[in-house]
Amino acid sequence: QVQLVESGGGLVQSGGSLRLSCAASGRTFVSYTMGWFRQAPGKERQFVAGISWTGGSIYYSDSVKGRFTFSRDNAKKTVFLQMNSLKPEDTAVYYCAATPGAVVGRNSYDYDYWGQGTQVTVSS
Numbered sequence: 333q334v335q336l337v338e339s340g341g342g343l344v345q346s347g348g349s350l351r352l353s354c355a356a357s358g359r360t361f362v363s364y365t366m367g368w369f370r371q372a373p374g375k376e377r378q379f380v381a382g383i384s385w386t387g388g389s390i391y392y393s394d395s396v397k398g399r400f401t402f403s404r405d406n407a408k409k410t411v412f413l414q415m416n417s418l419k420p421e422d423t424a425v426y427y428c429a430a431t432p433g434a435v436v437g438r439n440s441y442d443y444d445y446w447g448q449g450t451q452v453t454v455s456s
């Protein structure tokens with residue numbers, strides 16, 4: 333069982349930066365694949381980024397590639413999403429997700445555990 337708690341969301345102007353954190357509980361965190369998803373009002377939850385348990389494989393959606401950086405610190409049981417050059421279309425609730433599977437999936441159903449979400453709002 334893994335519990336996830338996100339933090340770091342907030343209001344930022346277009347072009348600004350935010351760093352999201354997701355702290356996990358559970359002894360097996362180090363072997364979990366992790367992901368970030370986001371959901372804007374009236375839209376489906378969409379994949380943002382995923383990272384393998386070693387951190388050696390990282391994938392991004394085309395919409396954030398080159399602007400967001402996903403990293404993990406297994407010793408601290410925490411993953412991070414550094415978001416730069418933010419745009420108004422990045423506004424959404426951001427969710428951290430985890431799965432014991434080895435494949436870095438891009439779909440919500442690929443992940444078993446979810447955080448409560450943190451709001452990111454980018455003003456124009």
